[in-house]
Amino acid sequence: MIKVWPQKQTEWTSVMLDLKFIRDNLDEVERRLGTRGGDLDLSSFRRLDQQRRDLLGESEALKAEKNRTSSLIGRTADKSQVQGEIARMKEVSARIKSLDEDLKGVEEELQQLLLILPNLPEEKCPLGASEEDNREVSRWGSIPEFSFEPKPHWDIGENLGILDFERAGKISGARFALLRGEGARLERALINFMLDLHTGEHKYIEILPPFMVNRESMTGTGQLPKFEDDLFHTEGMDLFLIPTAEVPVTNIHRNEILASGDLPLLYTAYTPCFRKEAGSHGRDTRGLIRQHQFNKVELVKFTRPEDSEAELAKLLANAEEVLRKLELPYRVVDLCTGDLGFSAARTYDIEVWLPAQGVYREISSCSNFRDFQARRAAIRFRREEGGRPEFVHTLNGSGLAVGRTLVAILENYQQEDGSVVVPKALRPYLGGAERIGG
């Protein structure tokens, strides 16, 4: 059904948007990418693209001549008759070599340019510069009322002896946490609860992928080359710690051609995630919200192009279902063009209510990448046997960020006596316990 790993490298021309599409729609591409804000310079594209095609044309014409003449030389028994041809071909070969060197330079320049171009936002995305302009699309659940001053989760957790930031700091440093006893068990319960829900009710296939990946995988999903600074890199082996399961799971089918009948393909994976959080100094310094290492259950889909929009809605609903079952209040926002991630064409964030801060905080991000990652990673499918390969659409979303879910439970279910009630849906995963502490 599904083919195994081919060895072929991704064609460099498939690094972003269709080369022909950019060429033919330069103004539209410029306009739509412009809605993301920031600097955008496509002026060199036209020049490089034209140079490339000129060089390619000249080089290939000479190669055609070389092939013809060499074949003639091969068929001539008496080589003395073709000494002139041989001498001429020697010069043609030198010319080809020179052209190809120029071509290689131009293509590398073009590739550099294309690899750092983000995806085109969908036309339906709200226009805007920052998260201020995101559009709220729904709210669910009722915000809990407290007869006392609700505490932040770090106080609740430390008081219960289930969260230990101080010792984590000693062991590793800032932005690390240690879970203990019922805290550790709660985290593990959440992972199992989420995986069971997505594999059982939502029919995703469970994956346990490698947590370290190579450069090609990181480039395929769009983390590289632009965001290397955010990634942990291993010494000596050129491997990166994954910042999300999206990377290894989407790359499962890199350089593959799937059958139409395989789609949509649904995967879910629990992994730890590792992020440098460079550039976020001073933000969320307390608590579990922003860590160098955190757990996440991810949902990944491969779909046919015409299905991806509907599949994004389902993916979002699948992620929302986790919060509904846990009875945690949340809202969904439609990210504006300026707040979209590099690879995403459309993104819905789910934000859970955190009483101590009195705000909604992101707990899931569900995106449609359309063919952006599929191009970079060469993930294709055939509509029918013998048909031309087309790019699939890829999607993914958190289902959910486990640490932040634990935060939400501690804060929303906290009691005046310092104990925390366990959501009903989670009790079977905690030996039936109804409460932590107290």
Add this chain to the structure above:
RNA sequence: GGAGAGGUGGCCGAGUCGGCUGAAGGCGCUCGCCUGCUAAGCGAGUGUACGGAUUAAACCCGUACCGAGGGUUCGAAUCCCUCCCUCUCCGCCA
């Protein structure tokens, strides 16, 4: 870490002292024929990317691709160099 073997099309598998091999042969698959049905049999077809041409796609023309990159040569799957990967044995290890 040490020793050895190998990487060819969807798969298996040939490639002679470099030349007409995108690549024999087989299998699979698709279409057609034949046959009460099935099986067998017969015939044809069956990679991808880029560029050109085209209103556009297909067809067509050209180029490239036999793990990757470089070299020798008029010409390389075939010769040389470097790297990567896989397998087997030994060692080490959860």
